[in-house]
Amino acid sequence: MKIHEYQAKELFKRHGVPIPRGEVASTPEEARAIAEQLGGTKWVIKAQIHAGGRGKGGGVKLADSLDEVTSKAQAILGMTLITPQTGPEGRVVKKVLVGEAIPIAQELYAAILFDRTQACPILIASAAGGVEIEEVAKVSPEKIIRIPIDIRSGLQSYEARKAAFDLGLSGKTALKAASLLSALYQVYIREDASLVEVNPLIVTESGEVLALDAKMTIDDNALYRHPDVVAYRDLDEEEPLEIEASKFDLNYIKLDGNVGCMVNGAGLAMATMDIIKLAGGDPANFLDVGGGASVERVAAAFRILMSDPNVKAVLINIFGGIVRCDRVAGGVIQALEQVKVDLPVVVRLEGTNAAEAAKMLEDAPIQFGVARSLEDAASMVTRALKN
Amino acid sequence: MSILLDEKSRVVVQGLTGKEGSFHAEQCLAYGTNIVAGVTPGKGGTTHLDRPIYDTVHQAVDKQGADVSLIFVPASVAADAILEAKDAGIRLAIVITEGIPTLDMARVHAGFQDGRCRWVGPNCPGVISPGKAKAGIMPGFIHKQGSIGVISRSGTLTYEAVKQLTDVGLGQSTCIGIGGDPVIGTRFVDALALFAKDPETRAVVMIGEIGGEDEENAAEWIRTSGFDKPVIGFIAGRTAPPGRRMGHAGAIISGGKGTAAAKMEAMQAAGIHVCDSPAVIGSTTVRALKG
Numbered sequence: 001m002k003i004h005e006y007q008a009k010e011l012f013k014r015h016g017v018p019i020p021r022g023e024v025a026s027t028p029e030e031a032r033a034i035a036e037q038l039g040g041t042k043w044v045i046k047a048q049i050h051a052g053g054r055g056k057g058g059g060v061k062l063a064d065s066l067d068e069v070t071s072k073a074q075a076i077l078g079m080t081l082i083t084p085q086t087g088p089e090g091r092v093v094k095k096v097l098v099g100e101a102i103p104i105a106q107e108l109y110a111a112i113l114f115d116r117t118q119a120c121p122i123l124i125a126s127a128a129g130g131v132e133i134e135e136v137a138k139v140s141p142e143k144i145i146r147i148p149i150d151i152r153s154g155l156q157s158y159e160a161r162k163a164a165f166d167l168g169l170s171g172k173t174a175l176k177a178a179s180l181l182s183a184l185y186q187v188y189i190r191e192d193a194s195l196v197e198v199n200p201l202i203v204t205e206s207g208e209v210l211a212l213d214a215k216m217t218i219d220d221n222a223l224y225r226h227p228d229v230v231a232y233r234d235l236d237e238e239e240p241l242e243i244e245a246s247k248f249d250l251n252y253i254k255l256d257g258n259v260g261c262m263v264n265g266a267g268l269a270m271a272t273m274d275i276i277k278l279a280g281g282d283p284a285n286f287l288d289v290g291g292g293a294s295v296e297r298v299a300a301a302f303r304i305l306m307s308d309p310n311v312k313a314v315l316i317n318i319f320g321g322i323v324r325c326d327r328v329a330g331g332v333i334q335a336l337e338q339v340k341v342d343l344p345v346v347v348r349l350e351g352t353n354a355a356e357a358a359k360m361l362e363d364a365p366i367q368f369g370v371a372r373s374l375e376d377a378a379s380m381v382t383r384a385l386k387n
Numbered sequence: 388m389s390i391l392l393d394e395k396s397r398v399v400v401q402g403l404t405g406k407e408g409s410f411h412a413e414q415c416l417a418y419g420t421n422i423v424a425g426v427t428p429g430k431g432g433t434t435h436l437d438r439p440i441y442d443t444v445h446q447a448v449d450k451q452g453a454d455v456s457l458i459f460v461p462a463s464v465a466a467d468a469i470l471e472a473k474d475a476g477i478r479l480a481i482v483i484t485e486g487i488p489t490l491d492m493a494r495v496h497a498g499f500q501d502g503r504c505r506w507v508g509p510n511c512p513g514v515i516s517p518g519k520a521k522a523g524i525m526p527g528f529i530h531k532q533g534s535i536g537v538i539s540r541s542g543t544l545t546y547e548a549v550k551q552l553t554d555v556g557l558g559q560s561t562c563i564g565i566g567g568d569p570v571i572g573t574r575f576v577d578a579l580a581l582f583a584k585d586p587e588t589r590a591v592v593m594i595g596e597i598g599g600e601d602e603e604n605a606a607e608w609i610r611t612s613g614f615d616k617p618v619i620g621f622i623a624g625r626t627a628p629p630g631r632r633m634g635h636a637g638a639i640i641s642g643g644k645g646t647a648a649a650k651m652e653a654m655q656a657a658g659i660h661v662c663d664s665p666a667v668i669g670s671t672t673v674r675a676l677k678g
Contacts, residue, residue: 194489266542267596267634269634274664374666
């Protein structure tokens with residue numbers, strides 16, 4: 001689960017990662033009040049959306065007076081912010097983070113993420129802050145510091161110091177950076193993050209080290225032990241159909257194609273999307289209805305597929321292993337009595353009692369395309385698109 | 388022959404008395420698997436499915452000589468269950484449980500570095516050596532005893548592939564569901580190394596998906612180790628968008644890494660017979676065996 005910058009900074013603060021002072025605002029008036037309270041003469045106003053690259057889209061602005069705080073917050077709040085990561089549709093900004101603007105001496109990069117190959121967390125740091133780490137990795141990979149972390153003992157102080165000195169920092173500043181990195185590891189471990197990224201990590205003109213930005217993703221599988229993080233979920237950042245699907249425990253991801261698909265199992269669902277594409281169609285979604293494929297879930301899945309106006313045909317691909325195909329077929333027929341579906345539906349059931357299931361579908365009052373193989377299913381559904 | 392599991396394996400089920408554990412253990416028993424005990428802390432001394440229940444895995448090992456554990460316990464206690472199996476001297480732990488936090492699994496991984504116990508999964512359908520034993524949730528009847536090894540990150544897609552193999556007359560030596568999570572106990576490379584030593588396995592089907600670099604590493608291993616059996620491969624997720632988790636916790640393209648294209652390219656370069664479509668896994672295997 002992704003969280004907002006201001007939420008990540010709350011977690012940073014809890015675990016001792018130094019951050020600039022600031023508060024979140026939903027109105028220009030609130031923004032002004034926060035700036036007034038912070039004091040000083042210069043403030044930064046940052047749009048709070050889950051996508052990165054906010055500065056490039058005009059979602060980060062400096063203000064030199066309280067009036068400017070009001071006017072710039074006004075400009076950002078409610079705007080549709082388009083960044084390289086939002087896609088062309090952009091995101092509407094509902095909140096801004098108002099903070100003190102800090103004179104920066106140096107911009108660095110630090111992140112802790114999970115290294116799948118070594119199956120452990122890894123600290124990544126670079127002296128090139130403010131730019132995307134993928135770019136640094138492409139142009140000058142030797143400039144990236146990587147420290148794999150033994151999860152049983154955690155990030156050692158000497159490892160954090162080594163990273164700080166290798167970044168080119170010296171003296172007290174390096175020690176401050178090392179302590180920030182150690183605190184960052186605490187955020188990662190204690191909050192079950194899958195990513196904690198600080199870009200930029202800054203050294204101020206007065207030699208302080210601060211996390212100017214904060215990006216965090218939490219491991220969905222660990223959310224059960226972080227109820228306070230679950231409360232950070234922002235439904236405005238999610239696709240409405242995906243929210244609806246999550247209510248029925250359906251694993252649904254909306255795509256841009258025109259063939260809606262309903263499959264049991266994630267791997268088979270991806271493979272079904274692939275074969276639709278190979279047959280000349282375009283998958284409208286990823287949808288895993290789970291092993292059982294019960295009437296309720298199939299009906300809910302149909303409702304979700306039907307709510308996507310791009311869907312012109314539906315392909316159901318179920319491998320009935322432990323669950324019998326005739327039961328799945330019964331469920332599909334029953335679900336279609338509950339949900340109005342006026343599009344061609346191709347069904348492919350394989351496994352236990354597949355032949356009985358095919359006969360049930362063929363005899364049903366609703367017209368189905370009954371496919372005999374996976375290949376057959378994909379070509380039937382693409383043919384249906386052309387009619 | 389087969390690898391990991393056969394008719395002599397003595398299986399203990401951790402979580403036998405739970406709904407999932409009970410349902411699937413019954414199917415395993417019907418397949419002929421030698422399930423010798425169940426473990427549910429607090430229910431020791433009772434019986435379930437005519438099998439004795441113990442409070443600890445250690446007791447199941449001491450009293451029944453269990454050497455394989457099949458784990459169905461809830462995600463929040465799964466890491467603990469795996470570590471218990473290892474400590475009790477279990478040779479192979481098969482973890483079906485889905486949704487275990489990644490950092491829990493990283494701790495398990497760190498505790499398994501001595502090589503005394505192998506684990507498969509989590510978030511997987513398990514292991515089956517057709518005709519001999521099944522320790523998992525896969526439908527037994529689609530399998531047929533034979534000489535093709537199957538390694539897969541998926542569940543139902545594996546069944547699809549196995550059914551195609553059986554339909555073209557090719558039986559399987561052992562099918563291993565290695566699981567769809569970012570941290571897994573047995574990777575493609577490990578399973579391939581086991582199949583390399585099994586004289587009965589004539590070819591291996593590997594079914595990968597987007598995310599991570601295990602398929603690339605396996606391709607590299609095949610290229611450099613002198614693995615001389617034909618390998619047939621398929622990668623699911625060519626149409627998956629980057630940055631989105633496709634059901635499995637490990638199926639995500641991140642930072643431009645883990646794409647299907649990169650994996651297929653690496654596999655092709657290693658001489659693997661890469662299937663374009665999931666519908667041709669069986670027929671491609673037939674062709675690969677003809678050389």
